[in-house]
Amino acid sequence: MPTLSFDGETHAEIVRKVRRWLVSLDQPEEVITNVEAVERASEITKDALTVIAQAAPAPVRSSELFKALTRMGYEANDMTKKAVISTLDNSADLQDGVVKRLNGAGRAAVYEMNVAVAKQILRAMRSR
Numbered sequence: 001m002p003t004l005s006f007d008g009e010t011h012a013e014i015v016r017k018v019r020r021w022l023v024s025l026d027q028p029e030e031v032i033t034n035v036e037a038v039e040r041a042s043e044i045t046k047d048a049l050t051v052i053a054q055a056a057p058a059p060v061r062s063s064e065l066f067k068a069l070t071r072m073g074y075e076a077n078d079m080t081k082k083a084v085i086s087t088l089d090n091s092a093d094l095q096d097g098v099v100k101r102l103n104g105a106g107r108a109a110v111y112e113m114n115v116a117v118a119k120q121i122l123r124a125m126r127s128r
Contacts, residue, residue, distance in 0.1 A: 009050060016043065034088050042081040049073045 006021075008014035020043070032040070053061060053070045060066050 013050070017047075035085050038081055038084045038088070042077055045077045046074060049077070 006014050006017045008017060049070060053066070056066060
């Protein structure tokens with residue numbers, strides 16, 4: 001009989017892996033956003049840190065130095081993820097602002113052009 005198993009140090013880690021697996025079954029090829037790509041890359045990095053930590057010999061793995069370095073790796077990964085996502089969000093906000101300003105400038109230019117055309121039409125009509 002087929003079996004399926006997930007390894008993880010915490011319940012949250014196992015749940016995350018199960019969810020990722022379930023999503024992969026439902027959606028064969030999906031288009032993801034930049035933020036989703038960053039989040040997935042972060043999770044893969046965490047998984048890699050876990051694999052590296054588990055591969056270390058028991059005396060090394062149980063040392064406080066190794067635990068601190070592993071924890072620092074997780075924290076650096078989380079900080080990097082937050083910084084990249086923040087940058088992506090700020091970039092999107094900036095881009096939206098620029099597009100709105102350009103749209104506003106375009107409307108103003110059309111309005112001014114319409115005023116200029118109206119003035120010319122009025123001049124033409126008065127000269128007749």
